[in-house]
Amino acid sequence: MEKQHGPWKIKSTEKIYENEFIRVNEDSVIKPDNKPGKYTTVSTKPGAATLLIDDEKNVYLTRQFRYALGKESIEVVAGGIEEGENPLETAKKEVKEELGIEAEEWTEYGSLNTDTSIIKSPAYLFLARKLKFEESDQEGSEKIKMAKMSLDEAVEKVLKTEITHATSCYLILKAHFLLGEDGKN
Numbered sequence: 001m002e003k004q005h006g007p008w009k010i011k012s013t014e015k016i017y018e019n020e021f022i023r024v025n026e027d028s029v030i031k032p033d034n035k036p037g038k039y040t041t042v043s044t045k046p047g048a049a050t051l052l053i054d055d056e057k058n059v060y061l062t063r064q065f066r067y068a069l070g071k072e073s074i075e076v077v078a079g080g081i082e083e084g085e086n087p088l089e090t091a092k093k094e095v096k097e098e099l100g101i102e103a104e105e106w107t108e109y110g111s112l113n114t115d116t117s118i119i120k121s122p123a124y125l126f127l128a129r130k131l132k133f134e135e136s137d138q139e140g141s142e143k144i145k146m147a148k149m150s151l152d153e154a155v156e157k158v159l160k161t162e163i164t165h166a167t168s169c170y171l172i173l174k175a176h177f178l179l180g181e182d183g184k185n
Contacts, residue, residue, distance in 0.1 A: 044120070047122070049171055051076045059154050059175075074165075097136065115166075
């Protein structure tokens, strides 16, 4: 059954691959210029990402080896949203699991899609404050170290491309902008 999709028409969809994290679909389409074609998309499990910041404007990030990159990456705390969870529940769970931190104050910072041409990968963004530190409870596949630095240093690392995870870059820069010079906003 043909369906309209913006200026495109989707004639049929074939699932090429699927696991617990991603799904790859190939659509047979009629392009906006009325020519037939194929369009492949990748959908990931929605995620929640959190920037943790203390009263002195220090941020707490993760430092971990990323298999796809083949090297260590500095990132905000993030994880996939499980069936039946809402983004805030996931954010709180991931912060506790990965760094052993609980926060009293949570601010929602909207959502983000990192590559919209072929990938549907929504991330819900949070800022967490009034932090309490406990033991982490990392999954067996995780070897995460805490990276503590000032918010200004994190911004500098983004600008120098030392932090390259797109969601982390966006969340760090957004927090820096919204918190302003005094960090109280």
